[in-house]
Amino acid sequence: MSKKRKLGHAAGGKKQKPMPHGNKGAGPGGNHKANNHDRNNNKSAFSQNKKQKDTTSPSKAGSSSSSAASSSSAPTLPPTIPFHPEDDAILLVGEGDLSFAASLAEHHNCLNLTATVLEESAEALVSKYPQAADNAERIAAADGKVLYNVDAKNMGPYTKSKKDKEGAYNRILFNFPHIGGKSTDVNRQVRHNQELLVAFFRRALLSLAPGGSVVVTLFEGEPYTLWNIRDLARHAGLQVERSFRFQFSAYPGYHHARTLGVVRVGGSGAEGEGSAEASTSAWKGEDRAARSYIFVRKDEAAQPPKPKASASKDNNNAAKRKRGGDDDSSDNDDD
Numbered sequence: 001m002s003k004k005r006k007l008g009h010a011a012g013g014k015k016q017k018p019m020p021h022g023n024k025g026a027g028p029g030g031n032h033k034a035n036n037h038d039r040n041n042n043k044s045a046f047s048q049n050k051k052q053k054d055t056t057s058p059s060k061a062g063s064s065s066s067s068a069a070s071s072s073s074a075p076t077l078p079p080t081i082p083f084h085p086e087d088d089a090i091l092l093v094g095e096g097d098l099s100f101a102a103s104l105a106e107h108h109n110c111l112n113l114t115a116t117v118l119e120e121s122a123e124a125l126v127s128k129y130p131q132a133a134d135n136a137e138r139i140a141a142a143d144g145k146v147l148y149n150v151d152a153k154n155m156g157p158y159t160k161s162k163k164d165k166e167g168a169y170n171r172i173l174f175n176f177p178h179i180g181g182k183s184t185d186v187n188r189q190v191r192h193n194q195e196l197l198v199a200f201f202r203r204a205l206l207s208l209a210p211g212g213s214v215v216v217t218l219f220e221g222e223p224y225t226l227w228n229i230r231d232l233a234r235h236a237g238l239q240v241e242r243s244f245r246f247q248f249s250a251y252p253g254y255h256h257a258r259t260l261g262v263v264r265v266g267g268s269g270a271e272g273e274g275s276a277e278a279s280t281s282a283w284k285g286e287d288r289a290a291r292s293y294i295f296v297r298k299d300e301a302a303q304p305p306k307p308k309a310s311a312s313k314d315n316n317n318a319a320k321r322k323r324g325g326d327d328d329s330s331d332n333d334d335d
Contacts, residue, residue, distance in 0.1 A: 079250035082215045085110045088170040096257035097129035103251040105142035116150035153199035157206030167208040173215045190226045201236030217246045217292040238295040246290040
């Protein structure tokens, strides 16, 4: 399958390899510090059904044991993938250790992929996430790009060209945004994370192509529900199109990375600070329930790419499976 012409000078134009000290994004490093990241032939059809119900809600009190047993034995539903690997220009924000970007490049075969990180250079990134070096190589092998020193609150704008101010990216993804820090003041954490998201939404709009979408993934439950992400998006000029349960298993090799960096063991400080040995099991973010929210410009619907003729049968089958049951919920139905 031939690769398509890439969008814009910021979205790619000619393919570039990751640079050790990065193509710098706009603005100094801020406090976004996002927690984040088999090659297959799954076309990952972009679902448009906005009224499907979440079929994975826990059993209500008083349900019979037989009903609970039946629910637990139900087959796992196929994951929702909010992008088309072959057609979409994809921007990943706050990529942490780059494992999510590497999964998109290597397993989803994304052809126009740009990952951004807050750290000012490849060396600074690897000192925080040792596994990032290998992930960066995997991204480069798939002709993807890594941009360093990109603050989510001041990024871009990334447009098709210097003269054309139209946004260059069809999908802009921000997984598990968080300002970081160890503050126990919940109100302060909530406020600062809200400020991060509002600033991100406003900057993302400048780089978003017509009909494109912004996808933000958060853990479920408090304190994340206190952020009121839907209202924050509305203030920035976006609206929720739908949400769906995020499944880590859909992205082989992706491991949720802490904003503060890897957990180290064997040191004398808290959580092993000062140790040179990184733990591979101490942080289990991927074991937590998470939800992705798809945002589009107000009064605008996201435009999924047209399926190719050769893939139409597979996409039709995928659509039928979605109609039969999904883990999505509409704007009105979602909690």
